[in-house]
Amino acid sequence: MSILNDLSKDTVIFISGTPCTGKTTVAANLNDYLSQNGFDSKLIKINDFAIENDLVLGEDPDKFYKVIDIGGLNESLNEEINQGTDDIIIVEGHLSHLCEGADKMIVLRLNPIILKGRLEERNYSASKIQENLEAEALAVCSAEAYEIYGDEVSEIDGTEKSIEEIRDLILDIATDNLECPVGSIDYMEWLLNQ
Numbered sequence: 531m532s533i534l535n536d537l538s539k540d541t542v543i544f545i546s547g548t549p550c551t552g553k554t555t556v557a558a559n560l561n562d563y564l565s566q567n568g569f570d571s572k573l574i575k576i577n578d579f580a581i582e583n584d585l586v587l588g589e590d591p592d593k594f595y596k597v598i599d600i601g602g603l604n605e606s607l608n609e610e611i612n613q614g615t616d617d618i619i620i621v622e623g624h625l626s627h628l629c630e631g632a633d634k635m636i637v638l639r640l641n642p643i644i645l646k647g648r649l650e651e652r653n654y655s656a657s658k659i660q661e662n663l664e665a666e667a668l669a670v671c672s673a674e675a676y677e678i679y680g681d682e683v684s685e686i687d688g689t690e691k692s693i694e695e696i697r698d699l700i701l702d703i704a705t706d707n708l709e710c711p712v713g714s715i716d717y718m719e720w721l722l723n724q
């Protein structure tokens with residue numbers, strides 16, 4: 531029996547994580563997969579959503595990311611989520627864990643050694659790469675998500691997993707068939723070896 535039989539038609543799934551952990555790729559795959567299997571599924575890319583809703587306050591000095599009005603984002607996003615439509619909503623992006631409204635708050639994790647290669651391919655500056663690697667090793671996203679969602683936060687380690695495998699783990703979590711509480715993925719050793 532397919533795991534999809536267990537999936538509520540109005541589940542709200544947030545996918546966050548350090549840049550380059552695979553959020554955008556996995557969220558698009560999940561959205562397509564659900565649509566192909568007869569679900570009404572909607573994907574919100576939180577950065578685009580913030581821009582569309584005029585919530586950009588400025589740019590950081592390195593121009594690597596935009597400074598977003600998080601209070602306004604939380605408000606607008608929850609208006610969108612609570613429109614009462616019977617859709618699965620997937621919200622992906624590095625700001626999603628700072629917002630309320632998820633039924634399932636999922637943080638993607640990745641071994642910093644692998645993450646480094648992906649960040650380098652995206653042409654981040656050396657200092658931004660280091661900052662993101664340290665954030666990943668310290669589980670900053672998970673800790674921030676925990677402040678809002680507590681024990682409801684799930685972590686998936688995407689290291690050496692295909693996009694489909696990660697998608698299926700998200701579905702296992704979304705259907706309460708799997709628990710992945712914060713704390714079992716530990717990349718502190720990478721930091722200590724720096």
Ligand SMILES: Nc1ncnc2c1ncn2[C@@H]1O[C@H](COP(=O)(O)OP(=O)(O)O)[C@@H](O)[C@H]1O
Nearest residue numbers: 548549550551552553554555556648691692693
């Ligand atoms: N499971 C995976 N295995 C291998 N490469 C992946 C996987 N998921 C994502 N990637 C690659 O990693 C890079 C960053 O992925 P992306 O989805 O853009 O991350 P994010 O949205 O978290 O910044 C892309 O080049 C993507 O193709």
Ligand SMILES: [Mg+2]
Nearest residue numbers: 553554555623
């Ligand atoms: Mg992305």
